[in-house]
Amino acid sequence: MICLGIEGTAEKTGVGIVDSDGNILALAGKQLFPKIGGIHPREASEHHAKWIPKLIIEACTKANLELKDIDLVSFSKGPGLGPALRTVATASRTLALSLNKPIIGVNHCIAHVEIGKLDTGAIDPVSLYVSGGNSQIIAYEYGRYRIFGETLDIAIGNCLDQFGRETNLGHPGGPIVEELAKDGKYIDLPYSVKGMDLSFSGLLTASIREYQKNIAIEDICYSLQETAFSMLVEVTERALAHTKKDEVMLCGGVAANKRLREMLAIMAEEHYAEFHIPKMEYCGDNGAMIALLGILTYNIYGPDKLEDTNVIQRFR
Ligand code: KG4
Numbered sequence: 001m002i003c004l005g006i007e008g009t010a011e012k013t014g015v016g017i018v019d020s021d022g023n024i025l026a027l028a029g030k031q032l033f034p035k036i037g038g039i040h041p042r043e044a045s046e047h048h049a050k051w052i053p054k055l056i057i058e059a060c061t062k063a064n065l066e067l068k069d070i071d072l073v074s075f076s077k078g079p080g081l082g083p084a085l086r087t088v089a090t091a092s093r094t095l096a097l098s099l100n101k102p103i104i105g106v107n108h109c110i111a112h113v114e115i116g117k118l119d120t121g122a123i124d125p126v127s128l129y130v131s132g133g134n135s136q137i138i139a140y141e142y143g144r145y146r147i148f149g150e151t152l153d154i155a156i157g158n159c160l161d162q163f164g165r166e167t168n169l170g171h172p173g174g175p176i177v178e179e180l181a182k183d184g185k186y187i188d189l190p191y192s193v194k195g196m197d198l199s200f201s202g203l204l205t206a207s208i209r210e211y212q213k214n215i216a217i218e219d220i221c222y223s224l225q226e227t228a229f230s231m232l233v234e235v236t237e238r239a240l241a242h243t244k245k246d247e248v249m250l251c252g253g254v255a256a257n258k259r260l261r262e263m264l265a266i267m268a269e270e271h272y273a274e275f276h277i278p279k280m281e282y283c284g285d286n287g288a289m290i291a292l293l294g295i296l297t298y299n300i301y302g303p304d305k306l307e308d309t310n311v312i313q314r315f316r
C-alpha cells in the first residue's frame with residue numbers, strides 16, 4: 001500500500017509518501033516565515049492552500065509515482081490551528097474523492113512519535129515531543145497512546161519564540177536563545193511543574209521582566225533554558241519511572257537544542273534507558289509522518305468515513 005500524507009497543523013506545509021513496508025518514498029515541504037510577529041492562522045491556511053497542490057506533484061515526482069498509484073490519503077486532523085487544519089482536510093477530501101481512494105485523519109503528535117520510532121529504531125519509548133505548538137510527554141500503555149504530562153498553557157517553542165520577539169532577538173527565538181545561553185550564568189526564574197503538567201507562561205513573563213530591568217540577555221537566555229528544560233526533564237523522568245520503560249525519545253523542532261539533548265541524555269543514562277533522537281528532517285513537521293501513521297491506523301481500523309473527517313483543534 002502507498003499512502004500520501006498531508007501535514008499542515010501550523011505554518012509548515014508538508015507532503016510525504018510512505019509505503020506499507022515503512023519506506024519513505026518522498027518528502028516535500030514549504031515553511032511560512034511570518035514577516036512580523038508570530039504565525040497568523042489565516043496566513044498559515046493561505047500558505048497551505050497555495051502549496052499543497054504543488055507539493056503533491058513534487059512528492060509524486062520525487063517518488064517516481066503517478067497520482068493514480070496512491071492507495072490511501074492521510075491528513076493531520078489535529079491538534080493545530082483551525083483554519084490551517086480545515087484547509088488541509090478540504091484538500092485531502094478533494095484528493096481522495098477525485099482519486100476514488102480511502103481517506104484517514106490522524107493525530108499530529110502521535111505521528112511525530114511513530115516517524116521517530118521508524119527513523120531511530122526505538123521500539124517502545126517514553127517520548128518528549130517539544131515544538132512551537134506542543135509540549136507533551138507521550139508513551140504507549142495499556143493498548144493506547146497516553147499523554148503523561150503536557151503544558152497547561154503555551155508550548156516551550158512558543159515560549160522561546162515569544163521571548164525572542166519581545167526582546168527584539170528575532171524569530172524563531174529557540175536557536176537564538178540557545179546561542180546566547182552559551183555565555184550566560186544562572187539567575188532565578190519561576191519553575192512551574194504542576195503534578196505531571198507544565199506551565200511556561202509565568203516563566204516567559206518573568207524572563208521578559210528581567211530583560212526590562214536590563215539584566216544581561218545572555219544570563220536570561222541561559223536561565224530560561226535551564227529552567228524550562230529542567231521542568232521538561234523532570235516530568236519525562238517521572239513518566240519513565242512510572243512506566244518502567246527502557247527507552248527515551250526526544251522529537252519536535254525544539255529537539256534541535258543541544259542543551260536539552262544533553263540534559264535528557266544524562267537522565268536516560270541514569271535510568272539505564274536508551275536515548276533516541278530522530279534526524280532533524282523527521283523531528284520537525286513533515287508529511288511522511290502523517291502518511292506513516294495513516295498506514296498504521298488504516299491497518300488496524302480501516303479508513304474514515306468521509307463524514308467523520310472533521311478536524312479537531314485540541315486533539316488528545
Ligand atoms: O516542530 P517545529 O519545526 O514546528 C512547529 O511546531 O511550529 O518546531 C519549531 C520550534 C520553534 O519554536 C523554534 O524556536 C524551535 O522549534 N527550535 C528550537 C531550536 N531550533 C528550533 N528551540 C530551541 N533550540 C533550538 N536550537
